Amino acid sequence: MERLGTLEVKNLSKKFRSRNDELTVLNDINLTVQPGEFISIIGSSGCGKTTFLRLVVGLEKGYEGEILLDGQRLNGPSLKRGVVFQDHRLLPWLSIEKNVGMGLKDAKSDESRKAIQEHLELVGLKGFEKHYPHQLSGGMSQRAAIARALVNRPGILLLDEPLGALDALTRMYMHQELERIWKQEKITMIMITHDVDEAIVLSDKIVVMSSRPGTIKKIIPVPLARPRDRASYDFVKIKEEVLEEFQLHTEHPFTYTI
Amino acid sequence: MSITTNVATFIRTRYHGLVSFLALFIVWSAVSHYELVSAEYLPSPPAVAKAFVKVIKSGQLGVSLGSSLVRIAEGFFIGTTLGFLFGVAMGVSATAERLFAPLFNALRQVPIIGWIPLIIVWCGINEPSKISFISIGAFFPILLSTFEGIRSVSKSYLEVAQVFEYNRIKLLRKIVVPGAVPNIVSGIRLSMGTSWLLVVWAEINTRSAYGIGDLLSSAGDGKKPDIAFVCIIVIGIVAFLINELFGHLEARLSTWRKSYR
Numbered sequence: 001m002e003r004l005g006t007l008e009v010k011n012l013s014k015k016f017r018s019r020n021d022e023l024t025v026l027n028d029i030n031l032t033v034q035p036g037e038f039i040s041i042i043g044s045s046g047c048g049k050t051t052f053l054r055l056v057v058g059l060e061k062g063y064e065g066e067i068l069l070d071g072q073r074l075n076g077p078s079l080k081r082g083v084v085f086q087d088h089r090l091l092p093w094l095s096i097e098k099n100v101g102m103g104l105k106d107a108k109s110d111e112s113r114k115a116i117q118e119h120l121e122l123v124g125l126k127g128f129e130k131h132y133p134h135q136l137s138g139g140m141s142q143r144a145a146i147a148r149a150l151v152n153r154p155g156i157l158l159l160d161e162p163l164g165a166l167d168a169l170t171r172m173y174m175h176q177e178l179e180r181i182w183k184q185e186k187i188t189m190i191m192i193t194h195d196v197d198e199a200i201v202l203s204d205k206i207v208v209m210s211s212r213p214g215t216i217k218k219i220i221p222v223p224l225a226r227p228r229d230r231a232s233y234d235f236v237k238i239k240e241e242v243l244e245e246f247q248l249h250t251e252h253p254f255t256y257t258i
Numbered sequence: 259m260s261i262t263t264n265v266a267t268f269i270r271t272r273y274h275g276l277v278s279f280l281a282l283f284i285v286w287s288a289v290s291h292y293e294l295v296s297a298e299y300l301p302s303p304p305a306v307a308k309a310f311v312k313v314i315k316s317g318q319l320g321v322s323l324g325s326s327l328v329r330i331a332e333g334f335f336i337g338t339t340l341g342f343l344f345g346v347a348m349g350v351s352a353t354a355e356r357l358f359a360p361l362f363n364a365l366r367q368v369p370i371i372g373w374i375p376l377i378i379v380w381c382g383i384n385e386p387s388k389i390s391f392i393s394i395g396a397f398f399p400i401l402l403s404t405f406e407g408i409r410s411v412s413k414s415y416l417e418v419a420q421v422f423e424y425n426r427i428k429l430l431r432k433i434v435v436p437g438a439v440p441n442i443v444s445g446i447r448l449s450m451g452t453s454w455l456l457v458v459w460a461e462i463n464t465r466s467a468y469g470i471g472d473l474l475s476s477a478g479d480g481k482k483p484d485i486a487f488v489c490i491i492v493i494g495i496v497a498f499l500i501n502e503l504f505g506h507l508e509a510r511l512s513t514w515r516k517s518y519r
Contacts, residue, residue: 059417077421089418092514093436102432103422132514 005155005188007033007056011065014051025051027213029065035155038182038189040199041207044246048214049192053160056190057083069156079103082149086161088141090133096120096144097129103152119147122181139170143177150185159191163198175201179226196242200235201228208245217245301484306491309484318473323492326457326470329385333392334453338446341397345404345445350434355405362401370395370456374463383464388457395456399448407441408434440512447504454497 012029015022025048033039041049054060056067058077067074069081090099101107101116120126123143133141142162149157162178163171179202182189193199199206203222210217220241224234269276283303289295290302297305313319344362347354373394381387411434419429435442461471470489477485 057421059420077423079423081421083421085414085418087414089414091415091418091433091436093439102418134514 008068024213040203043209047211082154088145156188337393337396341400349408388460395452396449400445403445407438411437
């Protein structure tokens with residue numbers, strides 16, 4: 001199957017209405033994501049980044065503007081878009097293998113079994129087929145969730161702070177894993193994060209959002225060769241550029257107190 | 259695991275429970291041995307053992323226990339099936355909840371025993387009345403626990419189902435009901451307990467056929483406390499075993515939940 005996955009977002013606005021109040025969560029978002037691109041959306045909490053992702057997934061309805069996937073307007077959730085949530089959301093009563101097969105029409109067919117096996121191998125969980133979610137660590141659970149999201153071979157994978165709940169070391173390891181999976185699967189990925197390093201390590205482009213209402217403040221390309229070195233000059237330079245958007249930049253990035 | 263190790267583990271883990279049984283038995287033996295209470299009121303352990311052998315040999319115990327168990331099974335089956343179906347309907351549909359919840363909440367307040375006169379008027383004093391009575395008793399615990407169980411299934415799993423384009427049937431089969439299983443099983447256990455209570459009660463009060471309650475009741479009428487003792491011990495043991503069985507089932511089906519909460 002040809003994997004496309006061009007996402008076009010045009011003049012997207014989203015308002016939440018309560019009885020006598022109206023809150024604009026997203027205002028005039030314009031974004032194009034090319035097939036195979038890795039995009040990170042970064043912003044402080046409350047900037048509407050999760051709402052944006054939920055709109056693209058189709059879990060949130062009622063918006064102004066357009067969200068087009070390969071030219072087609074989105075209409076509710078679809079198997080063409082895989083999702084990884086911050087909490088892995090594996091069903092605790094199903095084995096890992098059955099969790100991964102959740103999205104397959106006939107999980108018992110030879111074809112499905114093969115797909116489940118391949119994706120467990122892809123995320124490095126071979127041998128854990130019969131385990132249950134409570135027997136896995138946070139990082140392993142999140143990998144199983146990634147396998148589950150990819151098993152239908154969606155054109156685009158949406159990740160909502162997928163590594164947010166992991167400890168720092170596991171997170172760095174998962175960055176490598178995610179990059180490897182992205183390269184191997186040649187899939188479009190859009191990731192929500194609040195971790196600047198994570199965004200720079202993984203992304204082709206970083207979308208910086210500002211809050212109330214959520215708008216795109218700046219799109220910062222990351223033209224660095226992969227795998228990326230967190231200590232390199234260029235990396236730190238880009239980090240500066242991102243942090244500047246949050247008024248968190250240091251005046252002299254290379255003056256360290258010893 | 260072999261049977262002997264099973265028994266050994268059972269004795270080790272239930273040791274304290276056995277002590278209390280043993281203590282009661284010793285007190286009972288002593289009281290009857292020294293005739294602190296007349297044998298007319300408190301039969302001695304050997305007398306009870308003799309009565310036990312007698313009712314087994316005559317087939318009375320087997321028939322009585324058998325008919326009571328059949329009644330329990332029938333009433334329990336009808337009650338839990340209906341309770342489960344209404345529980346699922348009210349759990350998944352707000353409309354069904356609005357329609358039925360007030361009615362069931364009102365009916366639930368009526369003590370089960372309060373139904374007896376009406377049931378006798380409607381169903382007579384034979385089998386149908388006993389089975390209806392048990393069904394009503396078994397209905398409410400499973401209804402409530404199924405409803406609660408379904409409502410406790412996290413919304414985040416429902417979103418996962420949406421992402422995978424599950425239709426309503428698949429959502430119910432794959433997410434809603436499995437997620438409610440631990441609650442449902444504990445509801446079944448409660449229903450089973452109520453069924454035992456009610457079968458004995460119904461048999462004593464609407465006596466008409468064989469049953470452990472009938473045996474108990476005739477023992478009272480005939481001033482045969484030894485038979486009554488046999489009945490009580492048998493009810494205790496059988497109900498205990500059934501409860502253990504469901505307890506194991508519950509523990510087994512809920513391992514995932516325990517490790518989560």
